[in-house]
Amino acid sequence: MSFQTTDSKKEEFRKYLEKAGVIDQLTRVLVGLYEEPEKPNNAIDYVKKYLGSPVDIDVDKLKLEYEKLKDENIRLKREIADLKKELQAAQQEQN
Numbered sequence: 123m124s125f126q127t128t129d130s131k132k133e134e135f136r137k138y139l140e141k142a143g144v145i146d147q148l149t150r151v152l153v154g155l156y157e158e159p160e161k162p163n164n165a166i167d168y169v170k171k172y173l174g175s176p177v178d179i180d181v182d183k184l185k186l187e188y189e190k191l192k193d194e195n196i197r198l199k200r201e202i203a204d205l206k207k208e209l210q211a212a213q214q215e216q217n
Contacts, residue, residue, distance in 0.1 A: 147173065 139145050151172045155165060162168040 136145075151169050154172060155161070155168055158168075
């Protein structure tokens with residue numbers, strides 16, 4: 123019984139990949155790699171480049187920058203909220 127379930131899950135996943143165009147795209151990239159006269163030293167980078175993924179990206183640097191920007195965003199939102207409260211208080215004092 124579990125054998126049939128596993129096979130049906132595999133078939134369902136294969137159909138999903140086919141419908142999404144993943145199989146065609148992977149076939150193209152692998153054929154392109156096969157047809158390269160001089161094989162690249164790093165096949166993974168070749169596949170990434172072929173699929174449009176940026177190469178030579180420092181992920182750790184981007185994560186650090188993201189965290190800094192996220193913290194700054196939180197700080198600025200708090201500052202905006204505080205300034206809005208000050209503005210409301212000043213407007214109420216004038217009335």
